[in-house]
Amino acid sequence: MKEENNTGALQFLLLGLSNDPKLQPFLFGLFLSMYLVVVLGNLLIILVVSSDSHLHTPMYFFLSNLSFVDICFTSTTVPKMLMNILAHNKVITYTECLTQVYIFMIWGGMDNFLLTVMAYDHFVAICHPLKYMIIMTPQLCVLLVLISWIIIFCFSLLHILLLIQLTFSTGNEIPHFFCELSLLIKVATFDTIFNINIILLYVSSILFIVCPITGILFSYSQIISSIVRMSSFSSKYKAFSTCVSHLCGVSLFYGTALVVYLSSAATHSSHESSVTSVMYTVVTPMLNPFIYSLRNQDVKGAIGRFIIKAASGP
Numbered sequence: 001m002k003e004e005n006n007t008g009a010l011q012f013l014l015l016g017l018s019n020d021p022k023l024q025p026f027l028f029g030l031f032l033s034m035y036l037v038v039v040l041g042n043l044l045i046i047l048v049v050s051s052d053s054h055l056h057t058p059m060y061f062f063l064s065n066l067s068f069v070d071i072c073f074t075s076t077t078v079p080k081m082l083m084n085i086l087a088h089n090k091v092i093t094y095t096e097c098l099t100q101v102y103i104f105m106i107w108g109g110m111d112n113f114l115l116t117v118m119a120y121d122h123f124v125a126i127c128h129p130l131k132y133m134i135i136m137t138p139q140l141c142v143l144l145v146l147i148s149w150i151i152i153f154c155f156s157l158l159h160i161l162l163l164i165q166l167t168f169s170t171g172n173e174i175p176h177f178f179c180e181l182s183l184l185i186k187v188a189t190f191d192t193i194f195n196i197n198i199i200l201l202y203v204s205s206i207l208f209i210v211c212p213i214t215g216i217l218f219s220y221s222q223i224i225s226s227i228v229r230m231s232s233f234s235s236k237y238k239a240f241s242t243c244v245s246h247l248c249g250v251s252l253f254y255g256t257a258l259v260v261y262l263s264s265a266a267t268h269s270s271h272e273s274s275v276t277s278v279m280y281t282v283v284t285p286m287l288n289p290f291i292y293s294l295r296n297q298d299v300k301g302a303i304g305r306f307i308i309k310a311a312s313g314p
Helices: 021-051 058-075 078-087 094-127 129-135 138-163 181-186 196-229 233-267 270-294 297-312
Strands: 011-014 091-093 172-174
Touching: 011 078, 011 094, 021 058, 021 078, 021 270, 021 297, 058 078, 058 094, 058 138, 058 270, 078 091, 091 094, 094 129, 094 138, 094 181, 094 196, 094 233, 138 181, 138 196, 181 196, 196 233, 233 270, 270 297
Parallel strands: 011 172
Antiparallel strands: 011 091
16 A cells, blocks of 8 residues: 655656656756756846846846846756756655645746736836836836745645645655646545645736736837837837747747647647746746847847956956
8 A cells, every 4th residue: 555645755757758768868968058058147147137237227126136046047947857867766755745745836936927027127217218217216126036936935835834734645746847837646545626726826826827827928019119100210120139039939838838838738748848847947047148238239248248357357
């Protein structure tokens, strides 16, 4: 008979992306490389924004926060997966699993909220350019980020408090490379119909996904309307180019996340979901530094000045 609710001995098995032993060295090298790019690329953005006075604006304040969140978001899942591959061990303890769920929800939620706040910043900059500095004060920027943190901490904590009330069997297999909330609820030994964990999961999905997407779509509908009304082609181009990087980041994050849930719903395969989850948990944070720097002359110039300053020494 399986052991239940003895949280001190309770463990889960993270099945990962593949059970093929021959693929493990390749997966380790691939994810280690991507993780290093995530950390170094986003860390460079943070250092450049903080060290260059030209980038001390609301737009780059939110960008540096996004870079910090991306580092933490990826660090929640990838290091544990790399350790499991090295140790040839798929075990994760009950405490580690719940901690991973909690931290993953926090950083994932902050990613959603920051992308929404950045859309609002673009909306104010393009639709109300003369009032931009009056509206987007440093106090408001900090307040928007702080409110996001408070909401996410509270909802994530509520999820964990409800999760610890559930009963689990030891040795449960989780067909993923990290502990995901929905999969953890699925392996619990209880009737999921009308369970409060499921209800809260839907409420969180609305708060952390539907509401941010709605806010982003509304902001860009107003931005597009303003761009269309501009008479000068150069003004239209400048306004559009301001939004391109953010649009690419939003499309990549939400597009890949949508593919995950649509593919898992269509195929009912948790393995398919775990593979496609790599896109928004690892690939998107890895590409964000390139997306926000390659098309941005201010960031490219600041990176150049930062490298020159670092190379020349104190």
